[in-house]
Structures are given as C-alpha cells and as structure tokens.
Amino acid sequence: MIEIDKLVSEDGAYVSREIFGDADIHKLEMKQVFGRSWLFLAHETQLPDSQDYLTTFMGEDPVIVIRQEDGTLKAFLNACTHRGPLLCASEEGNATNFTCPYHGWVFGSSGDLLDVPHEGSSGWHNELNKERHGLKPIRVESYKGLYFGNFDEQAPSLDDYLGDYKWYVDAIFSPLPTGVEFLGGPMRQRLQCNWKVASENIFADTYHVFAAHGQAARICMEGKEGGIGIEENDDKEGDALGVAVTVNGHSMGLHFDGMGAYVLNKNMAEWMAYLGSQRENYIKHLGPRRGMMPGSSINGGIFPNFMFVPGFTFRQIHPLGPNECEIWMWTVVEKDMPLELKHEQVKANARMLGTSGLFETDDCANMERIDNTVSAYQGSKLISNYSMGLGREQKRDDLPGLTDQRMSDTGFRGYYRRWALFMKADKSSDIPLDAPRSIEGAE
Numbered sequence: 001m002i003e004i005d006k007l008v009s010e011d012g013a014y015v016s017r018e019i020f021g022d023a024d025i026h027k028l029e030m031k032q033v034f035g036r037s038w039l040f041l042a043h044e045t046q047l048p049d050s051q052d053y054l055t056t057f058m059g060e061d062p063v064i065v066i067r068q069e070d071g072t073l074k075a076f077l078n079a080c081t082h083r084g085p086l087l088c089a090s091e092e093g094n095a096t097n098f099t100c101p102y103h104g105w106v107f108g109s110s111g112d113l114l115d116v117p118h119e120g121s122s123g124w125h126n127e128l129n130k131e132r133h134g135l136k137p138i139r140v141e142s143y144k145g146l147y148f149g150n151f152d153e154q155a156p157s158l159d160d161y162l163g164d165y166k167w168y169v170d171a172i173f174s175p176l177p178t179g180v181e182f183l184g185g186p187m188r189q190r191l192q193c194n195w196k197v198a199s200e201n202i203f204a205d206t207y208h209v210f211a212a213h214g215q216a217a218r219i220c221m222e223g224k225e226g227g228i229g230i231e232e233n234d235d236k237e238g239d240a241l242g243v244a245v246t247v248n249g250h251s252m253g254l255h256f257d258g259m260g261a262y263v264l265n266k267n268m269a270e271w272m273a274y275l276g277s278q279r280e281n282y283i284k285h286l287g288p289r290r291g292m293m294p295g296s297s298i299n300g301g302i303f304p305n306f307m308f309v310p311g312f313t314f315r316q317i318h319p320l321g322p323n324e325c326e327i328w329m330w331t332v333v334e335k336d337m338p339l340e341l342k343h344e345q346v347k348a349n350a351r352m353l354g355t356s357g358l359f360e361t362d363d364c365a366n367m368e369r370i371d372n373t374v375s376a377y378q379g380s381k382l383i384s385n386y387s388m389g390l391g392r393e394q395k396r397d398d399l400p401g402l403t404d405q406r407m408s409d410t411g412f413r414g415y416y417r418r419w420a421l422f423m424k425a426d427k428s429s430d431i432p433l434d435a436p437r438s439i440e441g442a443e
C-alpha cells in the first residue's frame with residue numbers, strides 16, 4: 001500500500017525522493033495521474049489539413065492524432081485491435097488509412113476498421129464484427145489551438161481543468177488574434193531521470209538559473225547591457241521581483257518586462273524592434289496587463305507534463321519507466337512574426353535549450369545527477385525541499401491564482417499538492433479544482 005500522505009507534505013513543501021524512482025509509485029502514476037489528466041496532444045498548426053496525422057504518447061501509451069474530414073481532431077490508441085502491434089510507426093504524415101503490418105487489417109482515419117484480409121470463407125467466414133474492432137478512441141478537447149486528450153470520460157472539461165490559468169495561457173498561445181504556430185517536428189532526447197524531475201525544472205524552477213546556467217548566461221550576455229531580470233537584488237520590490245503563480249497544479253513564473261525572453265538572443269535589437277512594433281497590438285488584444293507578457297521572461301506549464309519558456313522552448317516530457325524520460329521540444333512563434341525572425345527563433349532555441357543547447361546541457365546534467373542519488377536506496381529515503389516562500393502566497397485582486405514573488409517554490413508546491421490529490425483520489429470527481437475567481441482589473 002503506497003501512502004501518499006507520507007510522501008508529500010500537505011503543503012507540498014516537502015517531498016520524499018521515493019517518488020522519483022520507485023517502480024510501484026510509477027505504475028500507480030500511470031493510472032492515477034496520466035489516466036485522468038488532460039495531456040497535450042498537438043497544436044492545430046501541426047495538423048493543418050484533412051487526414052494529417054501525428055503520433056505521440058499519453059503517459060507511456062502510444063497515441064495517434066488525426067485531422068478528420070470535418071476539420072475536427074480525433075485521437076486513438078496507436079495499437080492494432082487484433083493483437084496489439086503499434087499501428088503507425090511514422091512520426092507524422094497524411095494518410096487516408098493505416099494498415100497493420102502484422103496481418104494487414106486496415107483502419108480509416110476515423111478509426112473504423114475498414115478491411116480485413118481473408119474476411120470471407122477463406123478465413124473469417126464473415127463472422128468478424130468489424131464495427132466492434134475500430135481503434136480505441138480517446139476523449140479530445142481544445143483550448144486556443146492546443147489539443148489535449150484524456151483517458152477518463154468522467155474527468156472535468158479541459159476548460160474547468162485549466163480554470164483561471166487560462167488567463168495566462170491566452171497571452172502565450174494567443175498573443176495576437178492570429179495566434180502562434182508550432183514549427184517542424186519536435187527535437188527529442190532521452191534522459192536518465194524521472195519525468196517529474198525534468199518537468200518541475202521548467203514548471204517552476206527560477207532558482208537554478210544563476211548557479212546552473214551562470215557561465216552560459218555570461219557568454220550570452222557578453223557585450224550587452226543589463227541582466228536577465230531575475231538577478232539577486234534585495235533592493236527590488238513589488239512586481240519588479242516578478243510573480244510566481246499556481247492554479248490547479250499548473251504553474252507560471254513571470255515578469256511583465258516585455259523583453260526578458262529575448263535578452264540572451266544574438267541580435268537582441270531585432271527582437272526589441274519586433275516586440276515594439278507589436279506592443280500596441282498585444283495590448284489591444286490582451287489588455288494592458290497581459291499585453292506586456294509577450295516577450296517577457298516567463299516559464300511555466302500545464303500539469304502534469306506540458307511546459308514552456310517562451311523564446312526558449314516549448315516541451316513535453318514523456319515518462320519511460322521510473323528512471324527514464326523522453327523530452328520533446330518545439331519552437332513556437334507568433335504567426336505574424338517575419339519569416340527571418342522565425343528562422344532566428346529556431347536557431348536560438350537550438351542554441352539555448354535544444355538537445356545540445358548551452359542551457360539544456362546544464363539542466364540535463366543536474367537532472368541525471370538527481371537520478372544518481374534518488375534511485376539509490378539510502379538517497380531515496382531523503383526529503384526534497386520546496387519550501388522557499390512558504391506561507392507568503394497570496395490571492396491578489398489583480399492576478400488569477402495563488403501568487404508569490406517569482407523567486408519562490410509556490411509553483412512546485414502547487415504541482416506536488418496536485419500530484420498527491422491525483423494519486424489519492426478514487427475518481428476524478430474527488431479531485432477538487434481551485435474555485436474560479438473574477439479578477440478586478442485583470443481584463
């Protein structure tokens with residue numbers, strides 16, 4: 001019997017390192033967390049045309065996502081219903097049907113079983129009910145062009161699951177009426193660490209930036225004025241310190257500086273010129289407060305494994321057992337951005353947080369070092385500390401969620417409180433959502 005209350009303190013500030021390496025806990029996570037969360041599948045721009053498809057994972061389950069003729073997106077388990085082989089091994093493409101490589105059953109893009117070899121008297125004697133052997137469908141819902149899947153028909157809607165976090169999602173995925181686009185297929189890499197270790201770093205870890213990335217940041221800042229906005233400075237106060245937010249386990253750290261996402265880029269002036277040219281449009285579309293978010297230093301993510309640092313990386317962490325994960329990374333740009341800047345953004349992402357990026361290697365080394373100790377017996381009995389800023393969170397009138405200054409473990413605590421709720425609950429309706437609030441002046 002796994003006792004979750006002994007693994008995560010009620011406030012989420014202290015977490016047993018057993019949750020980062022124990023095989024039984026991992027197995028339970030697949031059922032309790034990945035079996036009931038809304039999991040990112042695709043952005044609408046990855047599947048623009050009818051019968052476009054891509055393959056991905058929900059937890060450890062292979063999934064295929066297909067644009068239907070009526071424009072909707074459907075998702076299915078990517079497993080043949082006859083005996084179970086992976087049906088589609090390609091990462092993406094366009095196809096009217098999918099043929100199983102084992103015995104040749106043919107499935108349509110709607111998931112229906114269309115054709116079965118030896119269906120008549122030479123084999124099945126017309127006794128196979130094809131209608132009962134379509135691909136296993138998965139519930140799909142979308143918000144601002146982002147499509148998510150959920151294995152649990154009883155889970156709350158995606159809209160409720162995001163709750164007040166939508167206020168922040170809007171600024172990232174819909175900064176202008178034309179929205180954003182995901183460029184190319186994802187870069188992928190495998191890491192020897194638990195999926196939560198790789199996730200929490202982007203979700204909520206502002207604190208590591210100076211120690212882990214100090215040298216890389218200095219190289220990038222050479223010859224430039226100023227800093228990256230989160231330097232240690234006890235004279236700063238108020239929103240100059242940035243904000244950490246948690247809502248329903250989703251997390252965000254943000255400033256409203258309008259530039260922090262691009263200060264490490266090579267041609268910073270070009271980016272500032274672009275942001276300056278769009279600022280009025282951002283404000284018109286999002287209002288004065290959120291209109292400052294595009295271009296600002298931001299990191300965060302949607303529980304449990306989809307995350308972003310706009311200007312640097314958008315990514316999803318797929319679990320592969322308790323001690324391994326696969327990171328998928330996309331470059332995401334505003335659709336209205338000039339083509340040269342889109343190209344620059346691809347290069348900047350690769351340079352910073354691509355598989356061999358300057359910052360990525362810093363992070364990955366630390367993540368695998370965590371796995372070195374938490375997967376060993378004595379090390380697994382230790383407790384990880386997420387108590388920075390504990391007790392300082394507040395509900396502000398002007399921002400959704402529970403907030404603190406940015407250098408705070410608020411986002412981690414929300415994440416692990418949520419994880420514990422999922423792990424303990426018998427059914428989705430037992431997992432409470434943060435009550436939506438109307439925020440004065442938050443437009």
Ligand code: FES
Nearest residue numbers: 080082083100103
């Ligand atoms: Fe797919 Fe037999 S396993 S057709």
Ligand code: FE
Nearest residue numbers: 212213359363
């Ligand atoms: Fe980092």
